[in-house]
Amino acid sequence: MTDEIPPAPTPPFRTERLILRDFREDDFDDVHAYAVDPEVVRYMDWGPNTPEVTRQYLSLALQQQAERPSQVLNLAIEHAAERRVIGSIRLEVKDPANRTADIGYSIHRPYWRQGLVAEGARRLLEVAFRDMGLHRVFATCDARNRGSWRVMEKIGMRREGLLRKANRRRDGWQDTLLYAVLAEEWG
């Protein structure tokens, strides 16, 4: 039961306000602007970045995107009108036998609460289900990260559970929420 999953299509992917595209070396300043913000990384397992860490992150992303075809999309979120990178979004096949991927995202604080991440994430679900024929896409977040789980709900994911003290954060063991959407529910 391990039929091949088609590789991810080649970016960029457009939405109304965004371009989801490969990172470029000259994105450093834009990426570092959000990666250094303690508010942005509050519930993340990385950051706030030093310039060196952002440089390493960017060079890893450039290396990964050169390795196509791939079942990992780690993309810059470019604001189409402002022509700058405001965040990142990732779709990664985690369990090929079960055609399952996860999704993750973050954007720069001035762009919060405008529905931008949900807009980008919906586009990646289209890639996941329509182009890659996946069966299930899940996402997890710190249970305190309301913005993140609201995005999951807005893109049609359902809450499947609360994993008790499943992640060790900067401030100790914390609960993690698990959300997912199935191909048959999507669209």
Ligand SMILES: CC(C)(COP(=O)(O)OP(=O)(O)OC[C@H]1O[C@@H](n2cnc3c(N)ncnc32)[C@H](O)[C@@H]1OP(=O)(O)O)[C@@H](O)C(=O)NCCC(=O)NCCS
């Ligand atoms: C969490 C995050 C991705 C939300 O993205 P966004 O584009 O602001 O999301 P939306 O505008 O679609 O808002 C989603 C909902 O969350 C709410 N929300 C957004 N940011 C919030 C915050 N900081 N605190 C509480 N609620 C928040 C919005 O009001 C909205 O709620 P509503 O639908 O009930 O009105 C973004 O704030 C972010 O990048 N945060 C830092 C990185 C991060 O935590 N990433 C997720 C890791 S799992």
